[in-house]
Amino acid sequence: MSRPPAFLSVAILLLALASLLPACRGSAGQLRLATTTSLYDTGLWEYLEPLFEDEYGIELHVLSAGTGKALELGKRGDVDAVVVHSRAREEQFVTKGYGVERVPFAYNHFLIIGPESDPANISGAGPEAAFAALMAKGETDEDIRFVSRGDDSGTHGKEKAIWASAGYDYEVVRASRSWYVESGSGMGTTLMMADEKQAYTLTDIGTYTTFESDLGLVPIVDEGDALLNVYSILVSTRATNPAAASSMVEFLTSEQTQALIGTYGVEEHGRQLFTPYAREDM
Amino acid sequence: MFLKASGLCQSHGNRMTLRDIDLEVKQREVFVIIGPTGSGKTTLLRLLGLLDRPTAGQIVVGGQEVTDSERSRLGTRRRMATVLQKPVVFNASVYANVAYGLKIRGEKRDVRHRKVATALEAVGLSGSAERNARTLSGGEIQRVALARAMVIEPELLLLDEPTANLDPVSTSTVEKLISHIIQRLDTTVIMTTHDMLQGQRLADRMGVLMAGEMLQTGDPRDVFNLPRGREIAEFVGMENMLHGVIASNDEGIAIVDIAGKVIQAVTNFGPGEQVYVCIRPEEITLTGTKDSTSARNVFPGEVARVVSFGPLARVEIDCGFPLVALITKRSADEMDMHTGSHINASFKATGVHVITR
């Protein structure tokens, strides 16, 4: 084993590698944003990213995480802004001083989807009534199953709120027998699981639309105040690049972008995924 | 004086493996340490080769005392080369193995090339330079080890039982090689072996190591014929050892009383001394009962057993005391030697070696 060539090739390799990895400095023109997985999976960010980068000349890094994690990252200052959909937690985020303010910019609705056969017979009911029916019939009817996100995400938070509204202690719901399953995963995975089990689940319309063609589940309950799903952006008070974060707020709320958000997905899926012009009281 | 060791002691755990060893080796001398397995030969050689540190004692090499400092030990160690028992080769070519000592000394490539080629030729492995050393046979590995040591032209060469694991033919080859190296390099050599005949063949001077103690050093012939103690006598093959008492001594010729029988021997021990009378089996001549002999000691006896010993015959005789003789098979056949034969065993007074009891 000849020594000089070995050392040489190692050195060259190291140099090549060093060049491949982009520098981690240059945060002046970089914006880090954490968003909820269900929003990320709709592909909206992939769509908006080049538009934002071209307009503002800021490099955008988007991380996809559960709402809880996204807010945690914002709290720590590891990201400059968060975009999530959990009003109560967002307001708390601002109150506690982690976020500058809550700026809603788009909304849609959650859906309760399930098997076409609708074994629990909840089609057309309101969300609270539907959940009550599931709770009552789930214990005894084998065909009735529900898959929960179980991961403290915005969607999960919404689910828990509906249970509370319907008058149930969530811990009691969780302790239910095998008809109630917690996936502990993102929306996409949860949908696939629900599909496998031919179960009911709560989902945002964006993710559902993306997966629709692969699923054998249909919307069962799609109306009700409790199903309102509002997306907001919050700038972290510990942001490394607050200026860039403000630019993103400006971008999202601009007339042009709002219009684009409104038309996103219409051509491909035949339905609107987001309604822009969210009101401040939403 | 090239190497001088004084008071060397070594212990392993609670055991003392070497006790107070004193040793002197002259320049260009071949000093062979013989002793049975487990006597501490390897331990001693490792101390002399500066591979291990002694628990006590001092070593002086080429006029320089060996100290505790690793740096000075390294400096002295680089003037020697040790070939271990059952040597190992590096997982590399034969060339790389042999060149090792030169490479770590920083010798230039063309110098290494030349010296390695010479060494390989000397051990007869020139054609195998590029082979992976791990593929060699036991005997070839021994030769690589010798070449590896030779190539650095050491002032002191230490060999630990160099032929212990080899068949007779390989043993002979390696012994010839060692003699050749000794002549060529003019080095001082310290060698260990349990084969006293090998010691005889190669040694200028010999030392007998038994149970961690150096019992006798000197000319190989002295060790062989005039062992200073019972264990040594046994080890060097004095099979006949008889208890006796000196009856009288007249100017060096003594009469020894062996339970009634009388043996004449050359010794300085005085009357009353309790002794062992040692006779080498080869010194005993067997003759027919009617033949005459010039030897002073003649004992009629009856053959108890005859055992073939290669081209020789080992004859056990009862002469009132047991004797073992070693004669040629031919002679045995000519005398029709068999159990029960009546013969005379005789040996010269000078062939008798007396040691104190």
Added chain:
Amino acid sequence: MSELANAFVTALKLIFTGDPEVLAIAGRTLAISLTSTLLAALMCVPLGCFIYFHSFRGKGLLISVIQTFYSLPTVFVGLIVFITLSRAGPLGGLGILFTPQAIVVGHVVLIAPLVTGLTISALGGVSPEIKDTAISLGATRFQTVRTILVEARYATLTALMVGFGRAISEVGIAIMVGGNIRGFTRTLTTAMSLETSMGNIELSMALGIILITLALVASILVNRLQRR
């Protein structure tokens, strides 16, 4: 079965049409894993040598602990590196969270015990007579260590190979400290995780096939090196 077959076809298509995003992801994955392995080698092989050649109290215990860490859960390592590199954490000032460098750090932490421990095993596999032989021919301490390391070269290279394999195939650390940012910290494994959660099974499997191919090529190269 047809899903698997389709995945193969997709994989080939992605490679041969030179899909830029996939190529970038693959290149990034390779760069990160190779860097981690090299850094771990530079740090841990000498460390392994040091531990092996010295006697000290608690040496046996240390080696046991190192071996226990062979099975460090990647999520656990990811978590620790995350809270260390987070702006709220002690090394937050470096600002390397959610960059490829952070993944390299995480990988080095993950495979360090592996490379150290396997180096120690490799050295242990060299017969003790080699050390004596080197010393008897006049080697200095450093030369002796180097000789033994060279004798153990095959096993040491295997140690690096194992480290590389563990680094390139893990996902917990890459996601936690890399963030799976498109075009920046997305690796083959994090991309697979994402595509799976989005239901793109075939694409995910194709990425997996590409990853295995990379590992295979690396393994073949190492084997050729060892045979020389």
